[in-house]
Amino acid sequence: xxxxxxxxxxxVLLLAGVPIGIALGAASLLAIAYIPFLGFDxxxxxxxxxxxxxxxxxxxxxxxxxxxxxxxxISRRLIAVAEAFFGNAPGGLGTVTIMACLFFAAISGxxxxxxxxxxxxxxxxxxxxxxxxxxxxxxxxxxGALGVMIPPSVVMIIYAVTAQVSVSALFLAGIxxxxxxxxxxxxxxxxxxxxxxxxxxxxxxxxxxxxxxxxQAKLALLMPLVVLGGIYGGIxxxxxxxxxxxxxxxxxxxxxxxxxxxxxLGPIMLQSALLxxxxxxxxxxxxxxxxxIALERIPLELSRFVLGxxxxxxxxxxxxxxxxxxxxxxxxTLAAIVILTPVxxxxxxxxxxxxxxxxxxxxxxxxxxxxxxxxxxxxxxxSQVGGIPFDDLVKRIFKxxxxxxxxxxxxxxxxxxxxxxxxxxxGYGS
Amino acid sequence: MQRWLxxxxxxxxxxxxxxxxxVVIVLLFADVVARFAFQxxxxxxxxVARFAFxxxxxxxxxxxxxxxxxxxxxxxxxxVPSALRRWIMAFAEAVFxxxxxxxxxxxxxxxxxxxxxxxxxxxxxxxxxxxxxAIIFSGALSALRLSHSLWMILRHGQxxxxxxxxxxxxxxxREGAGS
Numbered sequence: 359x360x361x362x363x364x365x366x367x368x369x370v371l372l373l374a375g376v377p378i379g380i381a382l383g384a385a386s387l388l389a390i391a392y393i394p395f396l397g398f399d400x401x402x403x404x405x406x407x408x409x410x411x412x413x414x415x416x417x418x419x420x421x422x423x424x425x426x427x428x429x430x431x432i433s434r435r436l437i438a439v440a441e442a443f444f445g446n447a448p449g450g451l452g453t454v455t456i457m458a459c460l461f462f463a464a465i466s467g468x469x470x471x472x473x474x475x476x477x478x479x480x481x482x483x484x485x486x487x488x489x490x491x492x493x494x495x496x497x498x499x500x501x502g503a504l505g506v507m508i509p510p511s512v513v514m515i516i517y518a519v520t521a522q523v524s525v526s527a528l529f530l531a532g533i534x535x536x537x538x539x540x541x542x543x544x545x546x547x548x549x550x551x552x553x554x555x556x557x558x559x560x561x562x563x564x565x566x567x568x569x570x571x572x573x574q575a576k577l578a579l580l581m582p583l584v585v586l587g588g589i590y591g592g593i594x595x596x597x598x599x600x601x602x603x604x605x606x607x608x609x610x611x612x613x614x615x616x617x618x619x620x621x622x623l624g625p626i627m628l629q630s631a632l633l634x635x636x637x638x639x640x641x642x643x644x645x646x647x648x649x650x651i652a653l654e655r656i657p658l659e660l661s662r663f664v665l666g667x668x669x670x671x672x673x674x675x676x677x678x679x680x681x682x683x684x685x686x687x688x689x690x691t692l693a694a695i696v697i698l699t700p701v702x703x704x705x706x707x708x709x710x711x712x713x714x715x716x717x718x719x720x721x722x723x724x725x726x727x728x729x730x731x732x733x734x735x736x737x738x739x740x741s742q743v744g745g746i747p748f749d750d751l752v753k754r755i756f757k758x759x760x761x762x763x764x765x766x767x768x769x770x771x772x773x774x775x776x777x778x779x780x781x782x783x784x785g786y787g788s
Numbered sequence: 789m790q791r792w793l794x795x796x797x798x799x800x801x802x803x804x805x806x807x808x809x810x811v812v813i814v815l816l817f818a819d820v821v822a823r824f825a826f827q828x829x830x831x832x833x834x835x836v837a838r839f840a841f842x843x844x845x846x847x848x849x850x851x852x853x854x855x856x857x858x859x860x861x862x863x864x865x866x867x868v869p870s871a872l873r874r875w876i877m878a879f880a881e882a883v884f885x886x887x888x889x890x891x892x893x894x895x896x897x898x899x900x901x902x903x904x905x906x907x908x909x910x911x912x913x914x915x916x917x918x919x920x921x922a923i924i925f926s927g928a929l930s931a932l933r934l935s936h937s938l939w940m941i942l943r944h945g946q947x948x949x950x951x952x953x954x955x956x957x958x959x960x961x962r963e964g965a966g967s
Contacts, residue, residue, distance in 0.1 A: 373864045402897065403920075632805075
């Protein structure tokens with residue numbers, strides 16, 4: 359009964375257009391009214407204790423650092439590096455674009471920031487090189503998924519907090535799967551450009567030119583080293599490293615690149631804070647939600663039900679992938695993680711799937727939702743920065759989604775891809 | 789008076805949000821520097837940073853109403869005829885309003901409880917009630933803003949909902965787009 363009230367009212371409120379976090383909170387409050395030994399003050403305390411988290415602070419700081427870095431010249435400099443090294447590679451400018459997204463992902467914590475920064479410069483450039491504009495837009499939107507795979511990643515921090523796993527380990531776990539996706543996208547682009555005859559090979563850059571490009575971009579390229587080096591050198595926590603990243607980004611863009619004035623800083627901070635508030639509102643509500651579903655034994659019942667049908671982990675994982683892909687198309691990613699993790703994780707770990715590996719799977723699956731209509735954040739962003747009609751993008755995106763889904767299957771059924779780096783560097787799981 | 793109200797409506801939350809965020813950055817960075825340069829640490833830095841972060845988020849939740857930043861699922865709302873849409877939107881806004889009032893009232897309750905029991909935060913010894921009070925302010929400010937937008941929907945027909953998808957960094961990117 360309580361379960362029906364919780365999920366029923368959540369679904370109704372969600373569809374009525376109540377903000378996601380508020381819908382979850384209101385549904386939880388309704389459910390609490392039916393649970394005798396849970397008071398409303400428990401809900402209110404959860405609102406504060408959920409947010410009062412040292413780890414979550416990194417969400418706003420990485421968002422802010424990415425915003426500061428992506429203003430102005432950083433993306434241009436990173437693209438120049440990608441072009442110097444991959445300009446004459448198979449796939450030409452498409453490969454350059456995807457590599458630039460990969461580089462940018464190491465600075466930015468979100469997917470659509472990556473799409474915006476790289477798409478703005480590369481979609482017109484690709485169109486000039488003979489690429490179909492909508493195809494180029496779909497490519498950049500897909501490569502934006504790298505933004506959440508390559509650390510730092512805001513989505514990963516949220517999963518780590520919800521699943522109570524280490525942020526540092528999850529960050530490492532995302533790197534190889536991110537590269538797998540990049541390779542899949544590059545291969546598909548090579549195939550398409552050959553077929554479409556767009557592949558005009560660029561001239562190979564000399565090592566001198568390459569050095570020049572790297573030199574121009576060195577402060578942007580150094581940032582991931584500072585951030586990740588600090589974390590994995592055991593010097594700072596991920597949250598502290600996000601504060602270092604903000605200061606680094608501010609220093610570089612104010613004093614070195616001179617592309618940010620102090621007067622702009624207030625509005626940028628406000629924008630980042632609002633963005634983060636709008637997504638983290640659900641974290642406060644999720645504390646009570648998590649307690650309610652645990653009290654109602656929902657994860658337990660669900661896993662008993664599913665494992666009663668089959669205990670073949672491959673079948674169960676496939677079913678979960680389908681579920682995630684569907685949910686990712688219409689629900690905002692962080693909300694999906696916060697709601698689904700406590701429900702699914704107990705069952706998944708019972709099947710012997712590692713929580714870190716499951717985090718990577720979940721994040722990739724939901725990232726595919728970023729580019730799937732009707733509500734793909736990256737698609738909207740690509741449409742906006744590329745000046746491409748949304749419907750044209752939708753027609754082109756389907757095959758990219760298939761390619762990413764293929765990569766998702768590889769990542770899902772090959773756990774070592776995700777787990778080898780955490781094992782190697784952090785002794786994870788041993 | 790009118791002018792002051794208008795300024796407060798526009799700048800009250802932003803001042804607290806940006807200040808809190810600034811405090812978070814400065815404290816965490818200072819703590820890292822202190823550890824590096826002086827082999828010492830600021831024991832209360834983490835606690836105050838979390839405190840400021842809670843205030844940043846809860847004032848942000850209220851200001852996000854003004855800026856239409858909240859993430860909504862708009863599939864149904866977009867699909868229905870506009871006469872019906874107005875009522876659905878009014879319903880959604882009313883739910884949000886009722887929720888905010890509930891949060892405000894519950895906030896008063898837990899704050900009063902914590903102060904009565906004399907609870908305090910571990911490093912700074914600040915009363916825990918001050919931390920809890922963040923949701924009182926958030927609930928009250930949200931309720932004010934939502935009463936206004938509910939009134940606008942009922943009185944003047946619909947108010948455009950923000951798409952729930954172009955969420956990440958959109959404002960920033962739009963501004964930074966030209967450079």
